[in-house]
Amino acid sequence: MENELKQLIISSLDLEDLNVEDIDSQEALFNEGLGLDSIDALELGLAIRKKYDVRIDAEKDDVVKIFASVSSLAVFIESEQAKKS
Protein backbone atom coordinates (compact mmCIF):
# COMPACT_ATOMS: atom_id res chain seq x y z
CA MET A 1 0.00 0.00 0.00
CA GLU A 2 2.73 2.51 0.90
CA ASN A 3 4.59 2.08 -2.41
CA GLU A 4 1.32 2.25 -4.30
CA LEU A 5 0.53 5.52 -2.52
CA LYS A 6 3.97 6.92 -3.32
CA GLN A 7 3.39 6.14 -6.99
CA LEU A 8 0.00 7.88 -6.79
CA ILE A 9 1.61 10.95 -5.20
CA ILE A 10 4.22 11.09 -7.97
CA SER A 11 1.76 10.69 -10.82
CA SER A 12 -1.10 12.83 -9.52
CA LEU A 13 1.09 15.72 -8.34
CA ASP A 14 3.42 15.99 -11.37
CA LEU A 15 6.48 14.85 -9.44
CA GLU A 16 7.81 12.68 -12.28
CA ASP A 17 11.43 13.47 -11.46
CA LEU A 18 11.03 11.59 -8.16
CA ASN A 19 11.12 7.81 -7.69
CA VAL A 20 9.21 5.74 -5.15
CA GLU A 21 12.52 5.23 -3.28
CA ASP A 22 12.95 9.01 -2.91
CA ILE A 23 9.90 9.28 -0.66
CA ASP A 24 10.32 8.16 2.95
CA SER A 25 7.10 6.68 4.36
CA GLN A 26 7.60 8.50 7.67
CA GLU A 27 8.68 11.83 6.18
CA ALA A 28 6.34 14.86 6.38
CA LEU A 29 4.44 15.29 3.11
CA PHE A 30 3.78 18.99 3.55
CA ASN A 31 5.98 22.03 4.13
CA GLU A 32 9.48 21.07 5.25
CA GLY A 33 9.31 17.39 4.20
CA LEU A 34 8.39 16.59 0.61
CA GLY A 35 7.28 20.23 0.26
CA LEU A 36 3.69 19.73 -0.88
CA ASP A 37 1.14 22.54 -0.46
CA SER A 38 -2.60 22.97 0.07
CA ILE A 39 -3.45 22.52 -3.63
CA ASP A 40 -1.55 19.23 -3.55
CA ALA A 41 -3.68 18.14 -0.57
CA LEU A 42 -6.86 18.73 -2.57
CA GLU A 43 -5.40 16.97 -5.62
CA LEU A 44 -4.21 14.01 -3.57
CA GLY A 45 -7.60 13.79 -1.84
CA LEU A 46 -9.26 13.54 -5.28
CA ALA A 47 -6.75 10.91 -6.48
CA ILE A 48 -7.34 8.81 -3.34
CA ARG A 49 -11.11 9.05 -3.78
CA LYS A 50 -10.83 7.91 -7.40
CA LYS A 51 -8.41 5.06 -6.73
CA TYR A 52 -9.56 3.71 -3.36
CA ASP A 53 -13.11 5.07 -3.13
CA VAL A 54 -12.14 6.56 0.22
CA ARG A 55 -13.30 10.07 1.00
CA ILE A 56 -11.30 12.30 3.34
CA ASP A 57 -13.79 14.68 4.94
CA ALA A 58 -12.24 17.94 6.14
CA GLU A 59 -15.21 18.49 8.51
CA LYS A 60 -15.07 15.08 10.15
CA ASP A 61 -11.56 13.66 9.81
CA ASP A 62 -8.31 14.87 11.33
CA VAL A 63 -6.86 15.98 8.00
CA VAL A 64 -3.54 17.15 9.44
CA LYS A 65 -2.92 13.75 11.02
CA ILE A 66 -4.05 11.75 7.96
CA PHE A 67 -1.92 13.76 5.53
CA ALA A 68 1.12 13.81 7.85
CA SER A 69 3.02 11.10 5.97
CA VAL A 70 2.64 8.25 3.47
CA SER A 71 2.48 5.88 6.43
CA SER A 72 -0.41 7.73 8.14
CA LEU A 73 -2.30 8.01 4.84
CA ALA A 74 -1.93 4.26 4.27
CA VAL A 75 -3.24 3.49 7.80
CA PHE A 76 -6.27 5.73 7.23
CA ILE A 77 -7.12 4.26 3.80
CA GLU A 78 -6.76 0.69 5.04
CA SER A 79 -8.97 1.36 8.08
CA GLU A 80 -11.66 3.00 5.90
CA GLN A 81 -11.55 0.07 3.48
CA ALA A 82 -11.83 -2.39 6.41
CA LYS A 83 -14.98 -0.56 7.61
CA LYS A 84 -16.58 -1.09 4.19
CA SER A 85 -15.80 -4.77 3.81
Added chain:
Amino acid sequence: MYQDFKVQRWSVWPPQNDQKTDPLVQDELLSSIPKMLKRRLSPLARTVFCAINLCIDKNTNIPTIFSSTHGELAKSFKMMEMIEGGEEISPTAFSLSVHNSIAGLFSMAYKNKLQSTVIAPGEEGIAAAFIEATGLFDEGYSEVLIVLYDDPLVSFYPEEPYKLSTNESCVVALSLSNVGLGIPLRFSIQEQKGDDGEQPLQVPLLIQFLSENKENLIIHTPRHSWCWERR
Protein backbone atom coordinates in the same frame (compact mmCIF):
# COMPACT_ATOMS: atom_id res chain seq x y z
CA MET B 1 -3.39 63.04 -22.91
CA TYR B 2 0.05 61.52 -23.25
CA GLN B 3 2.63 59.69 -21.19
CA ASP B 4 6.37 59.77 -21.78
CA PHE B 5 8.54 56.85 -20.71
CA LYS B 6 11.52 54.80 -21.77
CA VAL B 7 11.70 51.16 -22.78
CA GLN B 8 14.74 50.00 -20.82
CA ARG B 9 14.68 46.45 -22.14
CA TRP B 10 12.24 44.36 -24.06
CA SER B 11 12.11 40.72 -25.09
CA VAL B 12 10.05 38.28 -27.14
CA TRP B 13 9.55 34.57 -26.65
CA PRO B 14 9.62 32.42 -28.68
CA PRO B 15 12.23 34.19 -30.86
CA GLN B 16 10.73 35.78 -33.95
CA ASN B 17 12.56 33.97 -36.69
CA ASP B 18 11.93 30.90 -38.77
CA GLN B 19 14.14 28.63 -36.71
CA LYS B 20 12.43 26.26 -34.31
CA THR B 21 12.97 27.11 -30.66
CA ASP B 22 15.60 24.88 -29.15
CA PRO B 23 13.99 23.18 -26.11
CA LEU B 24 17.38 23.21 -24.39
CA VAL B 25 17.49 27.02 -24.57
CA GLN B 26 14.03 27.17 -23.00
CA ASP B 27 15.09 24.73 -20.25
CA GLU B 28 18.12 26.89 -19.52
CA LEU B 29 15.94 30.02 -19.24
CA LEU B 30 13.74 28.20 -16.71
CA SER B 31 16.59 26.57 -14.80
CA SER B 32 16.48 28.87 -11.78
CA ILE B 33 12.81 28.19 -11.03
CA PRO B 34 12.38 25.78 -8.09
CA LYS B 35 11.17 22.32 -9.19
CA MET B 36 8.08 22.38 -7.00
CA LEU B 37 6.97 25.57 -8.80
CA LYS B 38 8.12 24.49 -12.24
CA ARG B 39 5.78 21.48 -12.26
CA ARG B 40 2.88 23.98 -12.15
CA LEU B 41 3.96 25.88 -15.28
CA SER B 42 1.77 25.33 -18.33
CA PRO B 43 3.37 25.67 -21.77
CA LEU B 44 2.02 29.25 -21.86
CA ALA B 45 3.43 30.02 -18.41
CA ARG B 46 6.82 28.65 -19.53
CA THR B 47 6.75 30.97 -22.54
CA VAL B 48 5.89 33.90 -20.26
CA PHE B 49 8.71 33.04 -17.85
CA CYS B 50 11.26 32.83 -20.70
CA ALA B 51 10.32 36.30 -21.97
CA ILE B 52 10.47 37.75 -18.43
CA ASN B 53 13.82 36.09 -17.79
CA LEU B 54 15.25 37.81 -20.88
CA CYS B 55 13.83 41.19 -19.83
CA ILE B 56 14.60 41.59 -16.12
CA ASP B 57 17.29 40.35 -13.77
CA LYS B 58 16.46 37.61 -11.31
CA ASN B 59 15.11 38.94 -8.01
CA THR B 60 14.22 42.33 -9.47
CA ASN B 61 11.41 43.81 -7.42
CA ILE B 62 9.15 45.58 -9.89
CA PRO B 63 5.41 46.34 -10.16
CA THR B 64 4.10 44.20 -12.97
CA ILE B 65 1.21 44.39 -15.40
CA PHE B 66 0.19 41.20 -17.16
CA SER B 67 -2.14 41.52 -20.12
CA SER B 68 -3.74 38.61 -21.92
CA THR B 69 -6.87 38.42 -24.03
CA HIS B 70 -7.48 34.72 -23.50
CA GLY B 71 -5.28 33.74 -20.53
CA GLU B 72 -5.40 29.99 -19.87
CA LEU B 73 -8.67 29.58 -21.75
CA ALA B 74 -7.63 26.19 -23.20
CA LYS B 75 -7.38 24.89 -19.64
CA SER B 76 -10.81 26.23 -18.68
CA PHE B 77 -12.27 24.81 -21.87
CA LYS B 78 -10.87 21.36 -21.13
CA MET B 79 -12.39 21.48 -17.64
CA MET B 80 -15.78 22.44 -19.04
CA GLU B 81 -15.58 19.40 -21.31
CA MET B 82 -14.75 17.25 -18.27
CA ILE B 83 -17.73 18.62 -16.34
CA GLU B 84 -19.92 17.92 -19.37
CA GLY B 85 -18.62 14.34 -19.35
CA GLY B 86 -19.46 13.97 -15.64
CA GLU B 87 -15.81 13.85 -14.55
CA GLU B 88 -14.41 15.52 -11.45
CA ILE B 89 -12.02 18.34 -12.29
CA SER B 90 -8.53 18.62 -10.91
CA PRO B 91 -8.15 21.24 -8.14
CA THR B 92 -4.67 22.02 -9.47
CA ALA B 93 -5.93 22.53 -13.02
CA PHE B 94 -8.71 24.77 -11.68
CA SER B 95 -6.37 26.88 -9.58
CA LEU B 96 -4.03 27.35 -12.56
CA SER B 97 -6.80 28.28 -14.99
CA VAL B 98 -7.71 31.62 -13.41
CA HIS B 99 -6.58 34.79 -15.16
CA ASN B 100 -4.02 35.73 -12.50
CA SER B 101 -2.44 32.28 -12.14
CA ILE B 102 0.71 33.11 -14.14
CA ALA B 103 1.09 36.39 -12.22
CA GLY B 104 0.91 34.43 -8.96
CA LEU B 105 3.53 31.92 -10.09
CA PHE B 106 5.74 34.80 -11.23
CA SER B 107 5.53 36.55 -7.85
CA MET B 108 6.53 33.31 -6.10
CA ALA B 109 9.34 32.39 -8.50
CA TYR B 110 10.83 35.90 -8.53
CA LYS B 111 9.94 36.63 -4.88
CA ASN B 112 8.41 39.81 -6.27
CA LYS B 113 6.56 41.56 -3.48
CA LEU B 114 5.40 44.61 -5.43
CA GLN B 115 1.92 44.76 -6.86
CA SER B 116 0.90 42.91 -9.97
CA THR B 117 -2.16 43.59 -12.07
CA VAL B 118 -3.67 41.22 -14.61
CA ILE B 119 -5.74 42.62 -17.44
CA ALA B 120 -8.01 40.99 -20.03
CA PRO B 121 -7.93 44.02 -22.32
CA GLY B 122 -10.70 43.44 -24.89
CA GLU B 123 -10.79 45.73 -27.92
CA GLU B 124 -8.31 48.24 -26.46
CA GLY B 125 -5.62 45.58 -26.74
CA ILE B 126 -2.07 46.34 -25.62
CA ALA B 127 -2.92 49.98 -24.78
CA ALA B 128 -4.71 48.87 -21.60
CA ALA B 129 -1.39 47.75 -20.08
CA PHE B 130 0.26 51.07 -20.96
CA ILE B 131 -2.65 52.98 -19.39
CA GLU B 132 -2.14 50.92 -16.23
CA ALA B 133 1.59 51.72 -16.38
CA THR B 134 0.72 55.44 -16.63
CA GLY B 135 -1.24 55.03 -13.39
CA LEU B 136 1.70 53.33 -11.67
CA PHE B 137 4.11 56.08 -12.77
CA ASP B 138 1.61 58.57 -11.41
CA GLU B 139 1.61 56.73 -8.09
CA GLY B 140 5.36 57.26 -7.85
CA TYR B 141 6.90 54.08 -9.28
CA SER B 142 9.81 54.75 -11.62
CA GLU B 143 9.90 51.27 -13.22
CA VAL B 144 7.12 49.01 -14.43
CA LEU B 145 7.20 45.60 -16.13
CA ILE B 146 4.57 44.89 -18.79
CA VAL B 147 4.02 41.33 -19.97
CA LEU B 148 1.74 40.76 -22.97
CA TYR B 149 0.93 37.10 -23.59
CA ASP B 150 -1.50 34.89 -25.48
CA ASP B 151 -1.95 31.40 -26.79
CA PRO B 152 -3.92 30.70 -29.97
CA LEU B 153 -7.64 30.57 -29.24
CA VAL B 154 -9.20 27.12 -28.77
CA SER B 155 -10.55 25.99 -32.15
CA PHE B 156 -14.08 25.64 -30.72
CA TYR B 157 -14.50 29.42 -30.98
CA PRO B 158 -15.24 30.95 -34.42
CA GLU B 159 -12.38 32.85 -36.08
CA GLU B 160 -14.34 35.07 -38.46
CA PRO B 161 -15.40 37.84 -38.39
CA TYR B 162 -13.58 38.41 -35.08
CA LYS B 163 -9.97 39.52 -34.80
CA LEU B 164 -9.11 37.75 -31.58
CA SER B 165 -6.25 35.37 -32.20
CA THR B 166 -3.24 34.35 -34.24
CA ASN B 167 -1.90 30.84 -34.83
CA GLU B 168 1.16 31.24 -32.60
CA SER B 169 1.77 31.71 -28.89
CA CYS B 170 3.66 34.92 -28.32
CA VAL B 171 4.93 36.81 -25.29
CA VAL B 172 6.47 40.27 -25.16
CA ALA B 173 7.94 41.66 -21.94
CA LEU B 174 8.86 45.34 -21.62
CA SER B 175 10.62 47.00 -18.75
CA LEU B 176 9.50 50.65 -18.73
CA SER B 177 10.96 53.52 -16.78
CA ASN B 178 10.25 57.24 -16.50
CA VAL B 179 13.90 57.99 -15.72
CA GLY B 180 17.25 56.74 -17.00
CA LEU B 181 18.19 55.19 -20.32
CA GLY B 182 16.12 53.40 -22.94
CA ILE B 183 14.07 53.94 -26.08
CA PRO B 184 12.17 57.20 -25.37
CA LEU B 185 8.51 56.87 -26.32
CA ARG B 186 5.40 59.02 -26.06
CA PHE B 187 2.11 57.13 -25.63
CA SER B 188 -1.04 59.03 -26.60
CA ILE B 189 -4.65 58.68 -27.68
CA GLN B 190 -5.93 59.82 -31.09
CA GLU B 191 -9.42 60.23 -32.53
CA GLN B 192 -9.14 58.12 -35.67
CA LYS B 193 -11.16 54.88 -35.47
CA GLY B 194 -10.54 51.50 -37.07
CA ASP B 195 -10.09 47.87 -36.15
CA ASP B 196 -6.63 46.35 -35.97
CA GLY B 197 -7.92 43.46 -33.88
CA GLU B 198 -7.35 42.59 -30.24
CA GLN B 199 -4.07 42.09 -28.38
CA PRO B 200 -2.88 38.89 -30.13
CA LEU B 201 -2.96 40.74 -33.48
CA GLN B 202 -1.47 43.92 -32.03
CA VAL B 203 1.57 42.30 -30.42
CA PRO B 204 3.29 41.52 -33.77
CA LEU B 205 2.84 45.21 -34.73
CA LEU B 206 4.52 46.25 -31.48
CA ILE B 207 7.43 43.85 -32.10
CA GLN B 208 7.85 45.25 -35.60
CA PHE B 209 7.77 48.83 -34.28
CA LEU B 210 10.42 48.15 -31.63
CA SER B 211 12.72 45.97 -33.73
CA GLU B 212 12.63 47.91 -36.99
CA ASN B 213 13.27 51.35 -35.56
CA LYS B 214 10.03 52.75 -36.95
CA GLU B 215 9.03 56.30 -36.06
CA ASN B 216 5.63 55.47 -34.66
CA LEU B 217 3.07 52.76 -34.09
CA ILE B 218 -0.62 53.59 -34.41
CA ILE B 219 -3.14 50.95 -33.40
CA HIS B 220 -6.78 51.54 -34.32
CA THR B 221 -9.65 50.30 -32.20
CA PRO B 222 -13.40 50.74 -32.87
CA ARG B 223 -13.47 53.76 -30.54
CA HIS B 224 -10.13 55.56 -31.10
CA SER B 225 -6.44 54.95 -31.82
CA TRP B 226 -3.39 54.57 -29.62
CA CYS B 227 -0.05 55.97 -30.67
CA TRP B 228 3.50 55.11 -29.56
CA GLU B 229 5.95 57.60 -30.97
CA ARG B 230 9.73 57.76 -30.70
CA ARG B 231 10.85 61.04 -29.17
